[in-house]
Amino acid sequence: MIKLYTTTIIFLLSLTFFHSQRKTDFNNFDFNLIKSKITEPNLKSAERKKLILELIFDVKKINDKNLLYDSYALASQYTTGQDQLKYGDSILMIGKVIGTDAKIADAYIAKGMILSTHKDFVGSLDSYLKAYDLLKKGKNGYVINNLEYNIADTKNYLGLHEEARTSLQKTIAFFRLHHDKVDGTDYRLYYMYSLISLIDTNSRTGKFGDNANLINEGKNFIKDKQNADLETLLPYLISSEGMQAYYQKNYQQAIKLLNKSLSTYNDQWNHSNDYFFLGMSYWENGEQDKAVESFAVLDEELDKNGKIDPKFRSAFEKLYEYYLKKEDKIKQFEYIDKLLMLHKVYEKEYEQIFPHLKTKYEIDKLNREKQKLSTSLKEQRYFNLSLIVLSTLLLLGLFYSILRSYRRKKQYKKLYETYILQNSVGSSVEEESVDYEFSSDNYDEKFIDDKEESDEICEEELEEEEVSPSGNTLLINQTLENQVLDKLSFFEKSRKFLDSSVTLKSLAVYCGTNTAYLSKIINSHKKCNYKTYMVNLRLNYTMHLWKSRADSRVLSIQEIATKSGFSTAQSFSKNFLLKYEVSPKYFLQQLNKTQ
Incomplete structure (x- = not known):
């Protein structure tokens, strides 16, 4: 129209x-x-x-x-x-x-x-x-019938289609005979406008009988050589045919005609009416996806202008139903919001026709649905946020796991090359001088003879060695120092460090000195404190054991800890991890795979 x-x-x-x-x-x-x-x-x-x-x-x-x-x-x-x-x-x-x-x-x-x-x-x-x-x-028939056309158009807006139909029949009867150009107004246009408006009015009221003749009349008028400049109005007649086909429930024909009209228009209008009936035809023909594409034009118009012709309201009801079926709650909320907005606009700006507007969804129902969707969307947002946080944590965990695995493999390779492939297994352990059987019988000799030593101190309980109260360096007799070093050398070679009951005090007694002097000598010559000294000896021995004795690799961590002089498996694992940056369990697994 x-x-x-x-x-x-x-x-x-x-x-x-x-x-x-x-x-x-x-x-x-x-x-x-x-x-x-x-x-x-x-x-x-x-x-x-x-x-x-x-x-x-x-x-x-x-x-x-x-x-x-x-x-x-x-x-x-x-x-x-x-x-x-x-x-x-x-x-x-x-x-x-x-x-x-x-x-x-x-x-x-x-x-x-x-x-x-x-x-x-x-x-x-x-x-x-x-x-x-x-x-x-x-007696000015042009002005009177021009006004009659406007009256008919207004009556159509007010739903007075029968009265509009009567007025349009009068204007067509006049302009059919009188369509000259008068005072700058081309009344051929009003003849065509009246024809098209009457065709559309007939379609709305279900009175299709005269439409075929009216459509042919309009087409023949445009085909006349004198009216060749009116060819731009031909798509409007095609559109009216498509609109009639829709009302006659011939949806496939309506789709064909409306697509044709839209492809042949040559003016500046957006032709929302055609897109509306095309969308409705697609919808009724079971092609909802294509219907939504057509309704998109109306949606854009609403977004741009903030309002739209009341007759297009049902398109937005269809859009709501479409996304309801798709279970797209965000889109459902959007179109409920638009329907509520249109309700307010129509109530305010279309006051006279508002009571007669047909609507599938009452305002109260829309408000209830909006509230339900709002609650549901909030819950969904919280869920999505939780999912994002959880996914992020999982990804970080996965990244950490991959990075940890990479670092462990890299560290294992370094340890393997250092302790397994090379001849030397570390400080103070000389494996070539003595052939040790893999048995605890070799370590039965106890070197702690001080029976008054009753408080056994485990390695994890040792603190950093004390310095002299005055803070000055202890003065040690060179002869005594050499004797202590000889004792420590024999202590290492004879692997008496594998006895888990060894303490700083018992070792000092064994070396013939006191704890202060012993600590000083270990710090000076071994470049570490007593605790680290003992841990290094025992861990180096563990590496030597795993390198030289394949059958040692099948022992449990507890058994290995005991064989290496540690009082507990926990102490062994903790010190191994601190020294080598991988757990003994992981190192042993990789070693068994490698060899």
Whole structure:
């Protein structure tokens, strides 16, 4: 259907046609010059508003009522909102002052069009009817039937389709015979507009009988050589055929025709009506995905303008149902929100037709669904957030595990090359001098003879050795130092460190010195404290054992710990990990794989 605002523009532009053509008698005032400035397309709105106010002010001073009428009419074309409504009232007021039926009727028409753009269809229809009562006495059939078309279009908006149908039949009957160009208005357009509007009205009311003839009449009129310039209207007739096919439930035919019309339009309009009926046809034909693609045009229009024609509301109900079936809660929420927004817009801006609007979902039901979805989406967001956190932790754990595995393998390779492949197994362990049987019998000799030694100190309980109270370096007799070193050397070679009961005190007694001197000598010559010294001896022995005795690799960690002189498996594992940066269990597993 051709938009009502198309005819609004044509009528408003023609309101001042006659009066704006004449020149005034005032030397310093040129209405047409000022009008050309106001109608400049690229003029800023603030500057245009200023020129309009100056024009009205100057015309009031001149006291020319016809020019003032033209000025108000011009102002109404280039303003919006309350300003436009005020200028509409001014047009009617000055028209009544002028007093002729033609001028008052012209003012009512202008007022009706302004009210129509503000969705006040009842007020618009009232203004049109008052104008019609004044004009019907005259003989200007063009103006009367032009107005009759606007009355029919407004009645269609108000749901008065039968009355609109009657009015359109009158206009077609007139314009079929009279479609000349009069005062700059091409009435061939009104002939075609009336045909298309009647076809659409018949389709809405289920009276399809005359439509075939009306469609052919329109096509034949356009095919006439004299009307070749009207070929751009042919897609509108095709669209009307498609709309009729939809109402006749011939959805495949509707889809074919509406796609054809949309592909052949050659104008600036977005043709929301075609996309609506195309989408509805796809929907009813079971092609919901394609329907959603068509409804997307209406969705974009709503997003852009914040409102849309009430007849398109059902498209948004379908979009809600589509995403309800898809279980897409975010989209469901979006379209419930849009339906609620449209409800408010229609209630406010379409006051007269709002009570008659058909809706599948009541406002209370939509609000309940919105609340349920809002709660569900919050829960889903919390769940998703928890999932993201958990996934992140898992990824970090996986990354850590991979990194740890890489580092352990790298460290094992380093240890393998150092302790297994090379001949030397570490400090103070000389494996070539003595052949030790793999048996605890070799280590039965106890070197702790001090029976008063009753408090056994395990290696993990040892603290860092004390220094002299004065903080000065202990002075040790060189002979005594050499004797202690000889004792330590024999201690290492005879592997007496494998006795887990060895303590700093018992070792000092064995070496013939005290704990302070022994600690000092170990620190000086072994470059470590007593605890580290003992741990290194035992761990080096473990490595030597694993290298030289394959059967030792099948022993448990507890057994290996005992064989190496550790009192517990925990102490062994802890010290092994601290020294070699891998656990003994892992090292042994890799060693068994390697060899």
